[in-house]
Amino acid sequence: DTGVSQNPRHKITKRGQNVTFRCDPISEHNRLYWYRQTLGQGPEFLTYFQNEAQLEKSRLLSDRFSAERPKGSFSTLEIQRTEQGDSAMYLCASSPRGGQGDEQFFGPGTRLTVL
Amino acid sequence: GQSLEQPSEVTAVEGAIVQINCTYQTSGFYGLSWYQQHDGGAPTFLSYNALDGLEETGRFSSFLSRSDSYGYLLLQELQMKDSASYFCAVRAYGGSQGNLIFGKGTKLSVKP
Numbered sequence: 001d002t003g004v005s006q007n008p009r010h011k012i013t014k015r016g017q018n019v020t021f022r023c024d025p026i027s028e029h030n031r032l033y034w035y036r037q038t039l040g041q042g043p044e045f046l047t048y049f050q051n052e053a054q055l056e057k058s059r060l061l062s063d064r065f066s067a068e069r070p071k072g073s074f075s076t077l078e079i080q081r082t083e084q085g086d087s088a089m090y091l092c093a094s095s096p097r098g099g100q101g102d103e104q105f106f107g108p109g110t111r112l113t114v115l
Numbered sequence: 116g117q118s119l120e121q122p123s124e125v126t127a128v129e130g131a132i133v134q135i136n137c138t139y140q141t142s143g144f145y146g147l148s149w150y151q152q153h154d155g156g157a158p159t160f161l162s163y164n165a166l167d168g169l170e171e172t173g174r175f176s177s178f179l180s181r182s183d184s185y186g187y188l189l190l191q192e193l194q195m196k197d198s199a200s201y202f203c204a205v206r207a208y209g210g211s212q213g214n215l216i217f218g219k220g221t222k223l224s225v226k227p
Contacts, residue, residue, distance in 0.1 A: 109157060
């Protein structure tokens with residue numbers, strides 16, 4: 001399967017702990033995005049990379065969130081000092097340069113539960 | 116800011132036609148996209164309209180009117196597998212290539 005993969009698929013943590021998620025995009029895609037989705041809502045944009053450069057970060061993203069894409073391939077999203085409000089599905093997506101319109105290819109997501 | 120409005124739920128029967136509307140408010144935009152998401156699944160891209168008019172892809176069609184800030188997704192010959200949530204999304208001026216803004220989604224239930 002050459003789609004977008006995310007690990008882990010599920011993460012349960014206690015409030016105050018740090019968590020890190022990984023996303024492996026489709027190999028030839030240079031653009032990578034992170035979104036957060038809660039029940040009954042659409043995906044909410046968090047941040048965007050073009051190759052290794054982080055070009056945009058949502059103003060809604062607190063300083064506890066950080067993302068990296070060190071070699072322009074996989075990406076990690078870290079949440080420090082987790083809070084119960086961080087419980088959500090974290091989605092990663094990728095797209096190629098010159099792709100069709102706004103087509104993004106989403107991974108299966110990491111479901112985070114903060115107790 | 117930007118916002119999108121779409122109905123929260125729609126119910127239809129197999130074989131029928133259903134239209135899911137989306138109105139948007141942005142300072143200007145590049146185009147309107149539609150995504151499908153089954154329960155527990157990832158969003159998948161359905162269509163993109165940059166210009167006014169109708170785009171057809173098999174049983175699905177999408178329409179855009181930039182002057183009315185309005186679009187819709189039309190699903191024909193409904194099948195049970197079409198039961199899913201459907202999201203409209205825009206990328207507005209001032210946003211980067213990445214900043215897609217999604218609506219809250221329309222949950223479509225197809226009944227036998």
